[in-house]
Amino acid sequence: MMTRDDILTGVLLDEVALSLDELACACAVEPNWIVERVEAGFLGNVAAGQITRWQFSSTELARARRLAAVERDFEANPELAALVADLIEEVERLKARLNAAGLPLA
Amino acid sequence: MEFRDYYQILGIAKTATADEIKKAYRKQARKYHPDVSKEADAETRMKEVNEANAVLSDPEKRAAYDQAGSRYRPGQEFQPPPDWGTGFEYSGDGAHGFYGDQSAEFSDFFSSLFGQAGGGGGAGEHRARGGDHHAKVMIELADAYHGATQTITLRAARLDPAGHVVTEERTLKVQIPKGVKEGQHIRLAGQGSPGFGGGAAGDLYLEVHFRPDPRYRVDGRDVHETVPVTPWEAALGATIEVPTPAGSLRVNVPPGSQAGRKLRLKERGIPGKPPGDLYLVLEVVLPPAATDKARQLYETMAREMDFNPRQGMGA
Numbered sequence: 010m011m012t013r014d015d016i017l018t019g020v021l022l023d024e025v026a027l028s029l030d031e032l033a034c035a036c037a038v039e040p041n042w043i044v045e046r047v048e049a050g051f052l053g054n055v056a057a058g059q060i061t062r063w064q065f066s067s068t069e070l071a072r073a074r075r076l077a078a079v080e081r082d083f084e085a086n087p088e089l090a091a092l093v094a095d096l097i098e099e100v101e102r103l104k105a106r107l108n109a110a111g112l113p114l115a
Numbered sequence: 116m117e118f119r120d121y122y123q124i125l126g127i128a129k130t131a132t133a134d135e136i137k138k139a140y141r142k143q144a145r146k147y148h149p150d151v152s153k154e155a156d157a158e159t160r161m162k163e164v165n166e167a168n169a170v171l172s173d174p175e176k177r178a179a180y181d182q183a184g185s186r187y188r189p190g191q192e193f194q195p196p197p198d199w200g201t202g203f204e205y206s207g208d209g210a211h212g213f214y215g216d217q218s219a220e221f222s223d224f225f226s227s228l229f230g231q232a233g234g235g236g237g238a239g240e241h242r243a244r245g246g247d248h249h250a251k252v253m254i255e256l257a258d259a260y261h262g263a264t265q266t267i268t269l270r271a272a273r274l275d276p277a278g279h280v281v282t283e284e285r286t287l288k289v290q291i292p293k294g295v296k297e298g299q300h301i302r303l304a305g306q307g308s309p310g311f312g313g314g315a316a317g318d319l320y321l322e323v324h325f326r327p328d329p330r331y332r333v334d335g336r337d338v339h340e341t342v343p344v345t346p347w348e349a350a351l352g353a354t355i356e357v358p359t360p361a362g363s364l365r366v367n368v369p370p371g372s373q374a375g376r377k378l379r380l381k382e383r384g385i386p387g388k389p390p391g392d393l394y395l396v397l398e399v400v401l402p403p404a405a406t407d408k409a410r411q412l413y414e415t416m417a418r419e420m421d422f423n424p425r426q427g428m429g430a
Binding site for chain 2: 015016017018019020021022023025034035037067068070071074075078079082083084093097105106108109110111
């Protein structure tokens with residue numbers, strides 16, 4: 010029985026990758042939803058044709074959740090959600106570079 | 116528990132059509148989407164908007180909500196009617212009829228209305244894994260260097276022994292592993308929603324973010340830190356003591372350094388495979404000419420040194 014004082018130790022994603030089913034569960038979508046977006050090139054960088062061996066990283070979990078949220082919240086089609094996610098990720102990268110250079114965002 | 120006016124949250128009239136609800140939802144989603152919104156409470160507001168939309172866009176739930184809420188005003192103390200749930204049949208499976216387990220993030224008010232799991236069927240008739248949960252956790256940069264234990268408090272919907280959904284707060288002590296990066300996830304097995312009918316519990320994913328610290332800027336595993344130095348340390352070179360997320364380090368400033376010079380301390384960034392680097396950006400700080408002695412020293416330099424920093428500009 011776990012008590013309040015027990016310290017939980019998790020695994021760091023990327024040290025351990027997510028399988029297709031695990032990613033689907035984590036995004037609350039059907040595995041087929043993931044497969045469609047991987048095959049369309051919107052998600053992940055995995056070799057086609059070996060679905061059971063697909064592995065997903067922490068970055069891909071964040072992207073998959075973002076795609077799902079944009080599709081759901083705006084009833085966006087997958088192409089548009091992928092475009093939005095690309096743009097958000099690009100802005101995040103540029104913000105990180107500005108931040109690393111010590112420059113203000115605005 | 117306070118009554119929530121979903122119509123007010125979406126900014127629509129109680130007579131709104133399905134189209135008007137959809138339009139209002141998209142407008143609010145655009146405003147509060149955490150990815151793009153500049154509003155401070157965007158995430159909370161987006162959850163409210165999602166919750167309002169989940170109810171009002173579903174004709175069955177909207178009808179049930181309208182009936183239960185007809186006597187309430189926003190913020191008023193709310194008790195579900197004793198006969199709640201009778202007379203309505205949900206085609207979905209209760210709270211889990213929404214997009215995955217999104218409803219786990221909804222309010223107590225929502226849980227009290229629609230939290231009866233498996234409407235009609237009930238738990239126990241099928242075996243299902245519990246939903247995964249997600250939460251963000253803020254840590255200090257130093258925690259990524261050394262590892263740490265963080266106490267986090269989460270609210271989550273759980274099934275009570277009678278099969279009803281109740282919202283409870285729980286406090287977890289979590290080991291933050293050394294080497295974690297901004298945006299990376301820690302997966303805690305079995306800490307999500309409990310399973311149904313003997314199914315396994317879901318997992319809890321913690322997305323790690325660093326608490327902003329004006330001293331440090333992080334880029335992947337690389338860390339950038341501005342270090343103030345005196346003009347003589349920059350010009351003549353010196354060994355200086357620098358507080359860093361890795362602890363205090365003694366660093367050699369090469370002679371002839373200018374402001375903005377970057378000193379790269381290999382593998383002193385966030386640990387990992389490979390570890391990041393720590394970049395110290397030198398900032399030359401002039402002592403104020405606030406005393407006679409200081410003024411004399413500046414005057415001596417002005418007189419004795421042949422130095423024109425605007426030479427390259429043709430001045």
